Amino acid sequence: MYFGKKVENKNERIPPNQHVTTSFPVLHHGNVPYYRNLHEEWSLTLFGLIEGEEKVLSYDDFYKLPQANSLNDIHCVTGWSKLDNTWNGVFVKDLVRGIQIKPEAKFVILHAEEGWTTNLPIEDFLKETSMLAHSHNDKPLTPEHGYPVRMVIPHLYFWKSAKWIRAIEFTDKNKPGFWERNGYHMFGDPFKEQRFSWD
Structure with a gap:
């Protein structure tokens, strides 16, 4: 499938x-993670306000999803x-196909390596252009x-496109992530210049 023009x-x-x-350009906070064996060391967890138990995808599981x-x-x-x-x-x-997200889930928290997080409304996470990418x-x-x-998440400033993602949390609370706690905007629309909390 191809999307975009x-x-x-x-x-x-x-x-x-x-x-x-x-x-x-390369911009990030903290260390750059390196993996010796992705099949053993990397997984992606979906948890929070979803029906049933949390879902954990191995590296192999992720590549079995539609590319x-x-x-x-x-x-x-x-x-x-x-x-x-x-x-x-x-x-x-x-x-998220096959996952039943509870209706009270209004936000998503992206969790990355070293405890890094960022937040966004669930409708932005579920937007048709939103992707988990392995290649550029x-x-x-x-x-x-x-x-x-x-x-x-191309329609928001790029700090919302978390690197080294490891978990996705569905929540009813808009909890600020790392940069949001340090003065960045809670949403981050580049066309409205929502760079900082006072914008």
């Missing part, structure tokens, strides 16, 4: 006060935008960019 008028695609780059491609632009809160990115991975809609521009993600799997 190029928009010819690039000016319409660039949020206010962003500059376009062809590089892929797809997506084309989009990404926008970093620090001011750079990178256009026409191709991602390979699993759309969220395919990840037809190459596996590098450790610095989130290998083996990262979120891609």
